[in-house]
Amino acid sequence: MQWEIVIGLEIHAQLSTQSKIFSGASTAYGAMPxxxxxxxxxxxxxxxxxxxxxxxxxxxxxxxxxGATINSPSIFARKNYFYPDLPKGYQISQxxxxxxxxxxxxxxxxxxxxxxxxxxxxxxxxxxxxxxEDFHGMSGIDLNRAGTPLLEIVxxxxxxxxxxxxxxxxxxxxxxxxxxxCDGNMQxxxxxxxxxxxxxxxxxxxxxxxCEIKNLNSFRFLEKAIEFEAERQIDxxxxxxxxxxxxxxxxxxxxxxxxxxxxxxANDYRYFPDPDLLPVEISPDWIDQLREALPELPQARxxxxxxxxxxxxxxxxxLTGSRELSDxxxxxxxxxxxxxxxxxxWIMGEISARLNKADMDVASCxxxxxxxxxxxxxxxxxxxxxxxAKTVFDSLWQGEMDQQVDAIxxxxxxxxxxxxxxxxxxxDDVLAANAHLVADFRSGKEKAFNxxxxxxxxxxxxxxxxxxxxxxxRKKLSGQ
Amino acid sequence: xxxxIDDVKQVADLAYIKISEDEAEAALIQLSDIFKLIETMQAxxxxxxxxxxxxxxxxxxxxxxxxxxxxxxxxxxxxAPQVEEGLYLVPKVIE
Numbered sequence: 353m354q355w356e357i358v359i360g361l362e363i364h365a366q367l368s369t370q371s372k373i374f375s376g377a378s379t380a381y382g383a384m385p386x387x388x389x390x391x392x393x394x395x396x397x398x399x400x401x402x403x404x405x406x407x408x409x410x411x412x413x414x415x416x417x418x419g420a421t422i423n424s425p426s427i428f429a430r431k432n433y434f435y436p437d438l439p440k441g442y443q444i445s446q447x448x449x450x451x452x453x454x455x456x457x458x459x460x461x462x463x464x465x466x467x468x469x470x471x472x473x474x475x476x477x478x479x480x481x482x483x484x485e486d487f488h489g490m491s492g493i494d495l496n497r498a499g500t501p502l503l504e505i506v507x508x509x510x511x512x513x514x515x516x517x518x519x520x521x522x523x524x525x526x527x528x529x530x531x532x533x534c535d536g537n538m539q540x541x542x543x544x545x546x547x548x549x550x551x552x553x554x555x556x557x558x559x560x561x562x563c564e565i566k567n568l569n570s571f572r573f574l575e576k577a578i579e580f581e582a583e584r585q586i587d588x589x590x591x592x593x594x595x596x597x598x599x600x601x602x603x604x605x606x607x608x609x610x611x612x613x614x615x616x617x618a619n620d621y622r623y624f625p626d627p628d629l630l631p632v633e634i635s636p637d638w639i640d641q642l643r644e645a646l647p648e649l650p651q652a653r654x655x656x657x658x659x660x661x662x663x664x665x666x667x668x669x670x671l672t673g674s675r676e677l678s679d680x681x682x683x684x685x686x687x688x689x690x691x692x693x694x695x696x697x698w699i700m701g702e703i704s705a706r707l708n709k710a711d712m713d714v715a716s717c718x719x720x721x722x723x724x725x726x727x728x729x730x731x732x733x734x735x736x737x738x739x740x741a742k743t744v745f746d747s748l749w750q751g752e753m754d755q756q757v758d759a760i761x762x763x764x765x766x767x768x769x770x771x772x773x774x775x776x777x778x779x780d781d782v783l784a785a786n787a788h789l790v791a792d793f794r795s796g797k798e799k800a801f802n803x804x805x806x807x808x809x810x811x812x813x814x815x816x817x818x819x820x821x822x823x824x825x826r827k828k829l830s831g832q
Numbered sequence: 833x834x835x836x837i838d839d840v841k842q843v844a845d846l847a848y849i850k851i852s853e854d855e856a857e858a859a860l861i862q863l864s865d866i867f868k869l870i871e872t873m874q875a876x877x878x879x880x881x882x883x884x885x886x887x888x889x890x891x892x893x894x895x896x897x898x899x900x901x902x903x904x905x906x907x908x909x910x911x912a913p914q915v916e917e918g919l920y921l922v923p924k925v926i927e
Binding site for chain 1: 885886887888890891892893894895896897898899900901903904905908909914916917918919920921922923924925
């Protein structure tokens with residue numbers, strides 16, 4: 353039987369506020385335990401939460417960026433469960449009337465473009481951290497993280513492969529950084545994924561029983577976990593069994609998922625509106641202000657790159673993978689508007705490869721966009737060949753000669769020979785010295801032509817303009 | 833809904849409340865009265881009435897995003913039963 357995988361994702365994005373969602377404690381990462389846990393975070397008796405405007409603003413920005421409905425009033429609810437890293441005995445979250453409802457994200461996989469619908473995105477507080485190392489048989493609790501603002505972003509079960517799930521997670525990751533609401537740091541837990549996975553016979557229109565996989569803190573783990581889990585469910589079904597609805601944990605070391613808790617012992621969270629928090633009103637004026645403050649979004653830029661610069665949808669999607677990369681491209685192409693494809697190729701090729709190798713991001717690229725544009729304009733006007741340009745780029749990367757493109761070309765003798773008479777001289781020499789290749793060419797061997805071009809390039813140390821060499825060689829061979 | 837004395841004892845048990853036979857009897861009467869009140873309220877026709885999420889018709893005030901609480905760990909931990917290396921210690925729980 354042919355199986356279809358159905359995936360929905362829940363992503364927790366930590367909002368980049370200075371202070372917590374309901375208290376004035378700092379959210380800075382890596383502080384000494386409990387030095388950023390205020391009386392509200394500790395849930396001492398009599399304290400009251402006061403909502404952080406910055407958290408609401410970030411959630412609204414997200415909603416606007418995905419074309420969602422902003423609910424006003426939006427209400428907070430208590431989600432009740434008992435765990436020592438949650439001292440109140442409930443998490444303040446949202447149930448009915450979440451701040452963001454609906455919306456869409458367009459994803460790009462290698463095969464196609466696809467629209468993924470979002471169900472909702474709601475504000476909530478993070479819990480603290482339990483350390484189970486040995487404290488004389490006790491657990492240690494650090495409440496620094498308690499009360500950190502999170503936006504839980506829930507998708508519809510619209511993805512059909514691990515590749516689509518990864519593309520969606522990456523799009524979302526790029527978007528939250530793009531609009532500046534989350535730093536996206538996955539190692540520090542600022543962007544965490546849970547995946548709901550089920551399988552069904554291809555062509556079926558009912559969903560299979562799903563399992564939720566928790567704790568996927570990298571795109572690679574997300575991909576591996578979904579693949580393992582789908583395979584596991586298919587094996588069960590093909591053996592005539594049935595899948596049990598449960599929460600599973602991904603074990604990155606073993607590359608497998610295992611049961612965390614089954615549905616029978618799932619918590620009943622007893623959601624109810626939090627009487628400590630009043631309904632939140634978000635006025636149309638406020639929404640307008642936030643909309644105006646949004647930067648041009650990746651989707652709009654992708655479309656513009658295709659229509660304005662004639663780039664392929666794939667190139668446009670790679671270049672808008674992050675705002676920094678896209679800004680770098682914009683700053684380069686602005687100086688060379690007719691050479692967008694050349695700029696795109698260099699940024700996606702040479703620059704990205706170098707940055708990857710050096711484990712750097714584009715914001716700290718040692719070659720500034722204007723310097724790259726200066727180099728590419730020398731490729732465009734024929735001063736240097738594409739190959740020589742890479743040598744110049746090496747020097748620029750190393751910071752040689754104050755990154756003066758023309759000075760480097762001059763000093764390294766990389767100027768392309770574009771003078772017809774100089775090339776003709778070389779061509780004549782090569783033809784005289786390679787009579788056998790000429791004979792081969794005349795007898796119909798096209799390969800011999802390439803060999804002759806190669807000889808001319810060699811004789812000029814690669815500096816002859818290859819297009820001119822081709823033309824002159826053709827002329828001479830047909831004229832003789 | 834009719835509440836039995838066994839229901840009361842079970843709720844007390846779940847809430848870790850030690851309750852005597854007399855107290856259970858008294859709680860049964862009080863709880864039953866509360867149920868009656870709820871039944872009366874539920875009989876009211878509320879179709880066409882938008883549910884309120886809060887008893888008062890006012891909206892939430894917002895705080896500026898500013899760090900206003902400084903480190904008071906020593907003070908807060910002075911009342912904790914057990915602390916070590918800045919952590920609050922609790923009976924071990926592993927899910």
